[in-house]
Structure formats: C-alpha cells, structure tokens
Amino acid sequence: MPQESLCSTATADSMPLLPSLSHTKLLHWKVRIFLQALLVFVKLRPNHAIVGISWSRGRARKCPQNSLWSATNYGQDIIVGVIDTGIWPESPGFDDSVFTPKPTRWKGTCVGVPCNKKLIGAQYFLRGNEAQRGPIKPPEQRSPRDVAGHGTHVASTAAGMPVSGANKDGQASGVAKGGAPLARLAIYKVIWNEVVVDADLLAAIDAALTDGVDVINLSLGKKISTAPYFAYLQDALSIGGFHAVQAGVPVIVAGGNEGPAGYTVVNIAPWVLTVAASTVDRYISSYVVLGDNQVFSGVSWSRSSLPANRSYPLVYAADISAVSNITAATLCLPGTLNLAKAQGKIVLCRSGQNDGDDKGETVRRAGGAGMIMENPKNLRSEAKSSLPATHVGSKAAEAIYDYIQRTQSPVVSLTLGRTQLGYKPAPVMGSFSSRGPNTITPDILKPDVTAPGVEILAAWTGLKGSQFEFESGTSMASPHVTGVAALLRSLYPRNARNAWSVAAITSAIMTTATIQDNEKSIIKDYNFRTATPFQFGNGHIVPNAAADPGLVYGAGAQDYAEFLCTTGYSSSTIQQVLGVAASCNTAIRRGCDLNRPxxxxxxxxxxxxxxxxxxxxxxxxxxxxxxxxxxxxxxxxxxxxxxxxxxxxxxxxxxxxxxxxxxxxxxxxxxxxxxxxxxxxxxxxxxxxxxxxxxxxx
Incomplete structure (x- = not known):
C-alpha cells in the first residue's frame, strides 16, 4: 500500500459527506439521515471473538479493597450503551434482583422485549436497512431481541451480572461476570443478518446520547478487504463517535478481524479507542491415545467431542489424497481429501497455509470423525475446530506419523480433558486480530490497546441451545475495555470536580497497558514472533492501574477538528459535518502532533x-x-x-x-x-x- 507524505494523508475535502450531526438536534439528524442517498453497508466479519480468563469467567474470590471494582462498587449505576445485534433479556447475567430503581437521569425507552432495573433500555433501528435491502427476513425479528448471539455476548462481557456455574459443555466452569457488573445496560439493535446501514448506526448513536448513556461499545466495522474504507467524515462510526466524545461519552470499538495482514485495522479515528484481540491463560487439555497405548497431550477448542474410550481408525492426510498435489493434502487444504477413505476416520494433518478451523472443516466435509493437527507451538488462537480435534506439537505429530506408518490398522481415541489455567505464554495476539498501520493517517497509531478476545465465554442467545458460548474476535475484546471505561467513568464522573474527559479515560487505559506476557517477555504474535504496536497498540489492558495513571494526555473536540485539517478537509467542511469551528490556516500541520498517548x-x-x-x-x-x-x-x-x-x-x-x-x-x-x-x-x-x-x- 502506498504511503502518503510525512504526517499527512490524501485530500478528503472533495469527497461526498454524510449529514451534519449534532447530539442536541435529534430530529434534524433523523430527517437528514433518511433523505440521504448514501446508505453504506457495513459488513460484519464472522464473529470470531477472543476471551479467556478475563473477568467474564473467573474463580469466585474476594475482591481486593484497592481494586477498581471495589473503588467503584462494580460500576454501580453507570449506563453502558451497546450498539449491536440486540439482546437476549432472559439471560441470567441480566438479572436485576439487587438493583435499585433506574437512575432518574435515564431518558431512554424499552420496546419489544422485557426490560428491568438492570436492562433499562432496548430499541431497534432498521429503517435504513429496509430502505436499502427490503423487509428483514427470518430468523430476524422486528424487535431488539438478539437471534445471532453476538450482541448478548458483548453486553454480558461489558456489564453482565455474576452467574455461578457458567460453562459451555462443562468446560471453563466458574463465575461469569462482566467488567462493570452493577452498571445498567441500554441496548440498540442495528445489525440485521450481519449487515448494518450507516443511517441506522447514526440514529442509534444519536438515541444513546439522548437517552443518557455513559459509555458506548461498538463491536462492528467495515470489512476492509471487500469495501472501501471511507475517510473520517464519510464514515458513520467516525462521525457518530465524534459527537459522542463531544458529549463526554467514551466510544470503544473493535479493530477488526482481518489479520494477520497489515493495513487491516478499522475504526481508526483518533477520538475512538480501538481494540485488538489477544489470548488469556486458559486452555482445554486433550489427549491422543494410540492403539499401542502411547499417550500425547494437546490442546482442544473443538465445538464437539467424541464418545469416551472409543477408538477410531487413524489415517495420515497424505495417504488419503484426492488430488495429485500430495503436499496440499498433507496440509488438509480444502477439497484435497478422498471422501471414501476419510469416512469415519481421524485424520492427521500437518501445519501450514490454512488455520486449524479450515483444516478441521476440510476433514469434516470429507466425512472424517475427527482431526489431529500438528501445531508446532500450540498456536492457541488457531486451535478452534468445527469437529473433534486435538492440536499437538511437532514431536508428538512425528511419533503419531511413525505409528501410522508401521501399523497395519492404526487406531486412536481423542479424550477431551479439563479446563486448565496458567498457559504460557499469555497473552498472545489472535491471528485474526487486524493490524496497523493506519490506512488513512499512518501518523495515528492504531490499534490503541489489546484485550482478551480469544475463546471468551459469555452469555448467548436462547435460540441456539446454550446459555453461554465461546466466541473469538475483536468484538469480544472491545467490551472488556468498555467495562474498564465504565468503571473509570464511575470513579471520575461527568459534572464532578474530579471529572475526567474522554481523552483522559482513553489515556489512562492506554498508558497503563503492559507489553509483557506472563513469562515477562514482550507479548508474542500468533506465530510466537515478538509482536509490535501495530498488533497490540500500547499493550494489554491493566484495569486496576488505569485508576491511578499519574499523568494523562488531553485532547478535545477542537483538537480533533484541527487534526482533520491535516487530512485535507477545509474549515467549512468540518464546521458543516461536526459543528465545530476549525481554523485550518493556523491548525496543527501534522497528524503526529495530535496530543495522543x-x-x-x-x-x-x-x-x-x-x-x-x-x-x-x-x-x-x-x-x-x-x-x-x-x-x-x-x-x-x-x-x-x-x-x-x-x-x-x-x-x-x-x-x-x-x-x-x-x-x-x-x-x-x-x-x-x-x-x-x-x-x-x-x-x-x-x-x-x-x-x-x-x-x-x-
């Protein structure tokens, strides 16, 4: 990708604009929005989320007196706005039995689903979507109810109540809780069949600000590989996020799931906090037991398991190739396995080219019963599979291969173990987590931080048979940071003498983040090479440290408006879209001069x-x-x-x-x-x- 000149980006002033927006002019927003010819689709990447032993699934233990939870009483009465696929209100994480009546400052409403003193608001926005795509189709419902699970997962990660015994198929059992458990939740459904239209997104942000939310989570974004990424004043999330920040509301956004390639990070406006995804120290052990009684330990994130103590025929992928390219079959690339020879067997696949999920899907489509995957360094962010599978190291894979070659009828059983803690190294960057540099302004470093986003256990829609689900993605990392922002807003509330600006909250989270893993080395990338700020930003969040950062970097609406001058916008355009006067003749001349952490x-x-x-x-x-x-x-x-x-x-x-x-x-x-x-x-x-x-x- 070509680079722009020093501390600058291409001219944007001649590009068509989204409407001028002001959080004080609700009706004007909606009238202008729905008259716009520009209704841009924002495609969601499949929701591979990342979460582990974060607060969303921890051991029940006493909260230290000096923790951010204790200092804020778990974020009591802060209102967290989640703009997503909706909510499953019956989830136990949204129980209101310990809550007092709604805060009097709350101005929102609840339509179409049962709300309570925890879930105090729920609305949906689809006029823009239906104007562009026609009436919504099943299984979607014309209500805030979540049929996808994504929004429920995100909301419970940010602010879910403690739920004892939360687990998925017996794994990761413990107490599930969100980042700000005693915060209230306000839900705004804008995603319909994995699509959100700019008009609906802007209307939802407007409603959230009018209703009185304290922090907004946006686990959505354009898919940069299939759609142009618009400049700041052509992007709905960027414009809406600016008005939220202007109103004193932090906006936490997912950085995208198109890694490991560079130049893929999205939601890159300097006024929003952009989050990457990394692992936690939890894993599920699994064992490979060969017919000659050799046993090898591995890791599994499979969505299903095989019957206990049952043996299956074992084959090497190259020996059941359906193509002339034996190497491709060895790697279990799509369409390379012979269906008749794979049927009912467990297949040994080598590492390389495609990830474990893709290899597992190849084996599943060929009729295989399960998979053993060579995984040289136990790359946990790639350990998920659509069928029973165990990932083993290279030495174990070689021993299994030798057993196959010297045995006339090799057999194997895969035994799912139990949840283990203390995996090292952790965190490790998720392979899917989008990376910098920033595609619009390379002199604004993005992402800003990383947070747990690989295999996060959180609440799920009741339509899919489980109250909790493991998900991976920057969508799952973002609400972890939203929870921290909610706690900081509780500690330093608006209109108080010690009030913090949005920039101060962002700065505290960023400058107290760590670049060390649990081996006291610099955080690793998914391939176990040393990661960089283009992967993790300022580092992995440390919530308790953010409460007392010592110093904060400040910036406000005027600073951001003048920053836009460096990207080619004129003073009149900035005034028209954002309602902020910017003197582009005297503003900062370079994006790298913006006062960021x-x-x-x-x-x-x-x-x-x-x-x-x-x-x-x-x-x-x-x-x-x-x-x-x-x-x-x-x-x-x-x-x-x-x-x-x-x-x-x-x-x-x-x-x-x-x-x-x-x-x-x-x-x-x-x-x-x-x-x-x-x-x-x-x-x-x-x-x-x-x-x-x-x-x-x-």
Missing part, C-alpha cells in the same frame, strides 16, 4: 520533533523522569527529561525529537515512559525512517 511517524526523512502535553492527576506532588527505548535505527531525545507537579490538574509540555540514523522502508518500534518511581506512564513509538536527509515541512 502514542507516537507514529511515517516516511521520516532526517529529523522531526513532535510536542505532547500531560496533565497531572495524582494526589500529592510528584516528579516524573522519562525513559526511552529507541526504535532501531532512530534516535529519540526528550526535552525536558523531567517534569515536576505540585497540584492536581497541572499541565506540562515536552518535545520529542526523532532522528533517522539507519534508513529503512520498514517501521521500527520503541517506547517512552514517564515514571515517578511508582507509576509508569508508557507510550508506544512506531517510526518509518526512510532517509537521513531532512526535508523542509511547510
């Missing part, structure tokens, strides 16, 4: 300096020292290198200077951290230093 610089020639400001949010005077891990080939200097604060709310500026030492067309990565010896305020750096020769920036 990370730094990205593309096409750097020679040297450049960027400015940042931080606000002190500590309780007592403190002095912070900067520590820098330079990106390879790029020198970084800070001025000043020390910041001292005496009172809450005090602000200080600093400058970061970047110098190319060894040119490269590739990005290199580093970080800087402000520390007072107690708190670590860390920011990721991504720099593409292409030349040591400087160029003038006008």
């Amino acid at each position: 990370s730094v990205a610089i593309s096409n750097l020639r020679g040297q450049i300096s960027v400015w940042r400001s931080v606000t002190f949010v500590g309780r007592s005077p403190a002095t912070f020292q900067i520590y820098i891990s330079e990106p390879p080939g790029v020198g970084v200097r800070a001025n000043p290198s020390q910041l001292s604060f005496t009172s809450y709310g005090e602000t200080a500026w600093f400058q970061l200077s970047f110098t190319v030492r060894q040119p490269s067309s590739d990005y290199s990565f580093g970080w800087f951290v402000w520390s007072d010896g107690i708190r670590q305020v860390r920011s990721s750096i991504a720099v593409q230093g292409i030349s040591t020769a400087s160029v003038a920036v006008e």
